[in-house]
Amino acid sequence: MLEIKNLHARIAEDGKEILRGVNLTVNAGEVHAIMGPNGSGKSTLSYILAGKDDYEITEGEILFNGENLLELGPDERAAAGVFLAFQYPIEIPGVATMEFLKTAMNAQRRARGETEMTIPAFMKAVKEKAADLKVSMDMLKRPLNVGFSGGEKKRAEILQMSLLEPKLCVLDETDSGLDIDALRIVSEGVNKLRSPERSMIVITHYQRLLDHIVPDVVHVMSRGRIVKTGGADLALELEKSGYADYVEDAAA
Amino acid sequence: MPAVQETIDQVKAIDVDQYKYGFVTDIESERGAKGLTEETVRFISAKKNEPEWMTEWRLEALRRFKTMDEPTWARVHYPKIDFDELYYYAAPKSVEGPKSIDEVDPELLATYEKLGIPLREQEILAGIKPENRVAVDAVFDSVSVVTTFKEELKKAGVIFCSISEALREYPDLVKKYLGSVVPVTDNFYATLNSAVFSDGSFVYVPEGVRCPMELSTYFRINEQNTGQFERTLIIADKGAYVSYLEGCTAPQRDENQLHAAVVELVALDDAEIKYSTVQNWFPGDAQGKGGIYNFVTKRGDCRGKNSKISWTQVETGSAITWKYPSCILRGDNSRGEFYSIAVSNGYQQVDSGTKMIHLGKNTSSRIISKGISAGRSQNTYRGLVSAHRKASNARNFTQCDSLLIGQDCGAHTVPYIESKNSTATFEHEATTSKISDDQMFYCQQRGMSDEEAVALIVNGFVKDVIQQLPMEFAVEAQKLISISLEGSVG
Numbered sequence: 258m259l260e261i262k263n264l265h266a267r268i269a270e271d272g273k274e275i276l277r278g279v280n281l282t283v284n285a286g287e288v289h290a291i292m293g294p295n296g297s298g299k300s301t302l303s304y305i306l307a308g309k310d311d312y313e314i315t316e317g318e319i320l321f322n323g324e325n326l327l328e329l330g331p332d333e334r335a336a337a338g339v340f341l342a343f344q345y346p347i348e349i350p351g352v353a354t355m356e357f358l359k360t361a362m363n364a365q366r367r368a369r370g371e372t373e374m375t376i377p378a379f380m381k382a383v384k385e386k387a388a389d390l391k392v393s394m395d396m397l398k399r400p401l402n403v404g405f406s407g408g409e410k411k412r413a414e415i416l417q418m419s420l421l422e423p424k425l426c427v428l429d430e431t432d433s434g435l436d437i438d439a440l441r442i443v444s445e446g447v448n449k450l451r452s453p454e455r456s457m458i459v460i461t462h463y464q465r466l467l468d469h470i471v472p473d474v475v476h477v478m479s480r481g482r483i484v485k486t487g488g489a490d491l492a493l494e495l496e497k498s499g500y501a502d503y504v505e506d507a508a509a
Numbered sequence: 510m511p512a513v514q515e516t517i518d519q520v521k522a523i524d525v526d527q528y529k530y531g532f533v534t535d536i537e538s539e540r541g542a543k544g545l546t547e548e549t550v551r552f553i554s555a556k557k558n559e560p561e562w563m564t565e566w567r568l569e570a571l572r573r574f575k576t577m578d579e580p581t582w583a584r585v586h587y588p589k590i591d592f593d594e595l596y597y598y599a600a601p602k603s604v605e606g607p608k609s610i611d612e613v614d615p616e617l618l619a620t621y622e623k624l625g626i627p628l629r630e631q632e633i634l635a636g637i638k639p640e641n642r643v644a645v646d647a648v649f650d651s652v653s654v655v656t657t658f659k660e661e662l663k664k665a666g667v668i669f670c671s672i673s674e675a676l677r678e679y680p681d682l683v684k685k686y687l688g689s690v691v692p693v694t695d696n697f698y699a700t701l702n703s704a705v706f707s708d709g710s711f712v713y714v715p716e717g718v719r720c721p722m723e724l725s726t727y728f729r730i731n732e733q734n735t736g737q738f739e740r741t742l743i744i745a746d747k748g749a750y751v752s753y754l755e756g757c758t759a760p761q762r763d764e765n766q767l768h769a770a771v772v773e774l775v776a777l778d779d780a781e782i783k784y785s786t787v788q789n790w791f792p793g794d795a796q797g798k799g800g801i802y803n804f805v806t807k808r809g810d811c812r813g814k815n816s817k818i819s820w821t822q823v824e825t826g827s828a829i830t831w832k833y834p835s836c837i838l839r840g841d842n843s844r845g846e847f848y849s850i851a852v853s854n855g856y857q858q859v860d861s862g863t864k865m866i867h868l869g870k871n872t873s874s875r876i877i878s879k880g881i882s883a884g885r886s887q888n889t890y891r892g893l894v895s896a897h898r899k900a901s902n903a904r905n906f907t908q909c910d911s912l913l914i915g916q917d918c919g920a921h922t923v924p925y926i927e928s929k930n931s932t933a934t935f936e937h938e939a940t941t942s943k944i945s946d947d948q949m950f951y952c953q954q955r956g957m958s959d960e961e962a963v964a965l966i967v968n969g970f971v972k973d974v975i976q977q978l979p980m981e982f983a984v985e986a987q988k989l990i991s992i993s994l995e996g997s998v999g
């Protein structure tokens with residue numbers, strides 16, 4: 258599904274190198290967790306996957322189902338099935354969440370040459386998924402992310418993800434800001450989307466999320482590289498002993 | 510949201526800076542002599558078979574105009590207009606006065622059809638619920654070519670006709686109210702208009718009548734080098750209600766064309782007038798060549814107690830817009846509203862806003878202005894809120910938001926506040942924002958193209974004002990805004 262090969266990237270504006278040779282392969286149906294210290298480049302990797310143009314790729318490549326992902330614009334990647342649940346979701350004043358969802362949904366469908374969804378079919382789909390995620394109708398009428406609490410923003414992200422049914426889901430710290438119940442509800446929403454055709458990259462700092470969304474593979478990222486890869490138990494080990502071992506490895 | 514979808518389709522269907530309404534109608538027309546002279550004024554007045562007093566009224570305006578100087582306080586720049594190089598009257602040859610639809614030149618009907626405005630009543634009737642019908646007065650260059658649904662309105666007691674016809678049929682009403690809100694010498698352009706106005710609409714809604722349908726005027730400038738000077742007068746008698754829509758387009762031409770209209774509204778006791786405009790005159794091409802110079806004086810007089818006047822405008826066209834629809838809140842408890850969306854792109858210059866003049870007790874006003882600037886345009890909100898000595902408990906709320914798209918445009922806010930009464934409460938809020946890269950990226954990550962993302966964000970920005978428009982106009986206005994901003998990103 259996704260192959261990242263020796264990816265080097267720097268910030269376009271000041272030339273600061275953030276990713277320094279990332280290698281990562283995610284097969285269809287797999288869930289990979291990426292952990293690692295603050296500032297190690299996890300969000301940067303997620304933005305680069307989604308096509309944010311603040312970065313310059315200096316080396317390496319990204320293949321998505323065999324296609325060169327770096328050649329596609331962000332909207333084309335979205336239509337191809339790449340979804341990013343943002344660490345910090347953006348406010349869109351004046352645009353009702355429902356309206357945003359419909360615009361996004363139909364934009365993707367059109368880009369893929371599919372017909373637009375009828376309003377009743379769309380409403381039905383939204384209502385169903387919103388109920389699963391305990392997102393109220395009232396919230397759907399409010400402008401997207403404007404005045405939403407931290408937890409509400411994250412739930413709105415997962416709601417968008419469930420509606421858009423992407424092929425590759427990248428979740429950047431979706432657990433931060435969620436209360437205990439919300440964490441469970443959101444995790445259930447994510448687990449529902451797990452399927453043999455869909456891959457996920459879950460960026461997190463805490464095992465508590467991985468208790469709910471059990472990953473197939475866990476990676477540790479440090480200073481722009483993946484420095485350790487293991488199974489679900491790697492996260493448990495990290496929870497106990499921290500990153501010290503791996504960060505030193507990277508420095509060496 | 511179908512509006513956005515339609516917008517996108519339309520945007521895709523046209524090239525950059527291709528103004529959809531830019532076609533010229535090939536029709537034989539009659540023009541008055543060139544230049545601003547007594548002869549020109551007499552010619553116009555005679556063409557319209559006006560009463561003697563009206564000719565004198567015009568001539569007085571002309572004399573005053575000759576003593577006045579063009580104002581320079583607005584933030585707009587353009588070469589000086591040579592008023593003697595202009596034509597002041599042009600009429601399609603086949604139209605001598607208001608006629609029944611069957612006598613209207615088919616070429617003209619075709620023009621309005623092309624603009625999406627059917628004038629044949631049968632066509633309008635097809636499949637439209639009675640309450641959703643709109644009566645249209647179509648003004649082509651200097652004359653009104655047809656007014657629809659006249660008979661039906663007459664049954665309700667509503668007079669809706671061209672101002673030329675009103676001068677002949679209802680001279681007392683016109684004489685009583687014309688110039689009573691915008692005096693002949695009010696300002697440079699209003700004075701010019703008073704001298705040479707050629708046509709426009711007249712509405713009178715009698716006491717206690719709620720006008721049974723929306724009234725609408727559609728202005729079209731076709732002729733070259735010809736100014737369009739229309740004059741609109743709307744009177745809502747005691748307890749009456751009327752909603753009026755105005756739309757405008759012009760062909761795409763290299764040279765600038767002058768448009769200087771005057772609109773006067775009078776609301777008596779307990780009456781309400783809602784006036785909506787979608788202004789889409791040709792804005793000039795991508796290099797800033799051509800376009801309409803739009804110098805308009807619009808003013809409403811809340812003359813009676815508990816009266817209400819509400820202006821809603823969507824301004825997307827014109828090379829220069831100089832326009833301040835205002836309310837004089839004379840009657841006690843009267844209310845004025847101004848809702849505005851002003852979009853500028855390319856080299857457009859907009860200086861627009863409102864005046865809320867509180868004279869009566871317990872008067873209130875509300876101003877919501879949304880300016881969107883893109884390209885190399887300059888967009889200024891200029892507004893005055895004043896309370897006079899007797900205006901106890903006057904209240905105003907002003908919200909003025911500007912949205913910038915790109916680096917080369919400008920947004921300016923110039924609010925003037927004057928209060929001579931200590932019990933007046935005026936609130937003013939202003940914001941300036943940009944469409945951020947983060948917002949764009951977020952929308953694109955969800956699958957929207959640049960243009961879809963801008964359309965969505967802009968529609969969100971103007972929502973409060975769009976909601977004030979009649980339904981059919983709201984969808985139209987959203988489309989227009991998105992089309993006007995086409996090519997502003999990426």
Ligand SMILES: Nc1ncnc2c1ncn2[C@@H]1O[C@H](COP(=O)(O)OP(=O)(O)OP(=O)(O)O)[C@@H](O)[C@H]1O
Nearest residue numbers: 268275293294295296297298299300301302311344
């Ligand atoms: N646009 C930018 N301009 C300047 N510095 C940037 C930019 N984007 C990222 N960085 C820097 O790149 C480094 C990696 O940031 P990134 O957000 O990818 O880290 P992270 O691993 O997601 O951290 P956290 O766990 O705190 O979310 C940081 O030092 C950050 O300050």
Ligand SMILES: [Mg+2]
Nearest residue numbers: 299300301344
């Ligand atoms: Mg991060």
